[in-house]
Amino acid sequence: MLRRELPLEANHGRLLRVAAGRIAPGAENTPLQAAQPWPDSVQPLAYWHDEPIALSVEEQAGEDWPDGRQWLSRLPESWFPLISTALQVAAWLRDHRFCGRCGVPASRLDAEFAMHCEQCGHRNYPRISPCIITLVTHGDAMLLARSPRFPPGRYSTLAGFIEPGESAEEAVHREVYEEVGISVGRIRYYRSQAWPFPHALMLGFFAEAASRRIRIDGIEIADAAWFQPKRLPQLPPPYSISRALIETHLAEVADGIGVK
Numbered sequence: 432m433l434r435r436e437l438p439l440e441a442n443h444g445r446l447l448r449v450a451a452g453r454i455a456p457g458a459e460n461t462p463l464q465a466a467q468p469w470p471d472s473v474q475p476l477a478y479w480h481d482e483p484i485a486l487s488v489e490e491q492a493g494e495d496w497p498d499g500r501q502w503l504s505r506l507p508e509s510w511f512p513l514i515s516t517a518l519q520v521a522a523w524l525r526d527h528r529f530c531g532r533c534g535v536p537a538s539r540l541d542a543e544f545a546m547h548c549e550q551c552g553h554r555n556y557p558r559i560s561p562c563i564i565t566l567v568t569h570g571d572a573m574l575l576a577r578s579p580r581f582p583p584g585r586y587s588t589l590a591g592f593i594e595p596g597e598s599a600e601e602a603v604h605r606e607v608y609e610e611v612g613i614s615v616g617r618i619r620y621y622r623s624q625a626w627p628f629p630h631a632l633m634l635g636f637f638a639e640a641a642s643r644r645i646r647i648d649g650i651e652i653a654d655a656a657w658f659q660p661k662r663l664p665q666l667p668p669p670y671s672i673s674r675a676l677i678e679t680h681l682a683e684v685a686d687g688i689g690v691k
């Protein structure tokens with residue numbers, strides 16, 4: 432399991448090699464490279480089953496490096512926090528080499544995940560972008576939609592970034608209305624999940640639709656429809672909070688909870 436403490440004393444341990452959202456294959460069908468001395472360029476990341484782990488952020492991924500989704504689908508769910516943390520910290524290091532305020536090269540601090548500007552003192556930390564993800568229901572039925580980017584046949588819950596100054600609940604109302612033209616009420620918080628594509632924090636909600644009439648926006652959403660529990664489309668992957676929202680609703684319907 433993952434311990435969120437930087438292994439600052441270690442100079443030897445296992446490495447995760449990450450480039451552009453892809454992670455190099457390592458030992459024993461995992462992404463962890465065998466234990467080795469750490470060069471100064473690596474970012475100490477965490478402890479994994481009490482072993483120190485560091486991140487090597489590289490310029491170019493090898494052709495055989497699986498991307499984050501491929502790793503998540505082939506590894507047990509217990510790996511999710513490590514993979515998610517590694518991808519997000521690697522994306523941040525790659526994208527924050529220069530000070531965003533004055534533009535000079537920034538340097539990495541040791542004691543925490545931070546990039547520091549010697550010239551103006553500005554610091555930046557790994558970016559986390561809060562998003563809402565909502566399963567809209569009407570009785571037993573679920574409103575699922577597909578983005579133009581999805582694999583053919585797949586439908587999922589509605590999601591979107593929270594805008595500056597907006598609460599999560601306001602974002603649920605706005606995103607659902609923008610994407611499918613439906614007003615929702617009885618918003619109920621479910622749980623959250625870090626989502627490393629590239630650095631979202633998904634806040635999961637259930638919401639009840641005021642009506643079933645769908646008006647899709649045609650940009651973010653290619654299609655949306657109501658689905659009954661007995662006739663489901665291809666669903667999002669098992670490691671996603673989207674899938675957990677759907678499975679939770681299905682279990683509640685099976686138990687006779689929340690059915691109108």
Ligand SMILES: [Zn+2]
Nearest residue numbers: 530533548551
């Ligand atoms: Zn600066």
